Amino acid sequence: METCIIQSPLGYTRISGDSNGVTSVNVLNSEEKTTDIIPVELEDCARQLKEYFEGKRNQFNLKLNPQGTDFQKKVWKLLEQIPYGKTLSYLELSKQLGDVKAIRAVANANGKNPLWIIVPCHRVIGSDGSLTGYAGGLHRKKWLLEHESPYKQQALF
Known part of the structure; x- marks a missing residue:
């Protein structure tokens, strides 16, 4: 499982996933060190979130793999x-x-x-x-x- 931390206007954000898709995106309530090199499996998610916050994206096109019932x-x-x-x-x-x-x-x-x-x-x-x-x-x-x-x-x- 790959993980990265990016900065958003609402706080530090942790993205996790692998080749099967993004499993989680969570806003954090603490300051974290942002990831210098984003894992290739998470690059698209990080880019699309950035575009969302910039007002350039209103829907996501990602492979998702959330875990739940x-x-x-x-x-x-x-x-x-x-x-x-x-x-x-x-x-x-x-x-x-x-x-x-x-x-x-x-x-x-x-x-x-x-x-x-x-x-x-x-x-x-x-x-x-x-x-x-x-x-x-x-x-x-x-x-x-x-x-x-x-x-x-x-x-x-």
């Missing part, structure tokens, strides 16, 4: 379908899965998403339109949603 992977696949600049509620995700009662399980799977930004769990909000829990911190979720908003002069939250 079948249910988690099903939820993560649904998250990938939320368009850039749009949001969806946990309830709407549960309905897409065909079980309104699965809302807590959906929220739990969302919180365990190992592919920060690439699988856009930050695009999931409360049914009332509020920001809700986010593993990377609500300040990062707010930043990401504002970054993706077509209305740059206004703050969403």
Whole structure:
């Protein structure tokens, strides 16, 4: 498994993966030394994240290999379908899965998403339109949603 650390506007970011795909992208809450030479298996991911933060990319085209349960992977696949600049509620995700009662399980799977930004769990909000829990911190979720908003002069939250 290869790993690298890159700098992003939201903090140091660890990317892990191998020839089977990217397994995780995590924002770190501490200062880390950035990687001088990014492993070839992770170069594309690092480049695409940089383009995203520069506003030059609104979807990712990467080979992904996240580790999780079948249910988690099903939820993560649904998250990938939320368009850039749009949001969806946990309830709407549960309905897409065909079980309104699965809302807590959906929220739990969302919180365990190992592919920060690439699988856009930050695009999931409360049914009332509020920001809700986010593993990377609500300040990062707010930043990401504002970054993706077509209305740059206004703050969403």
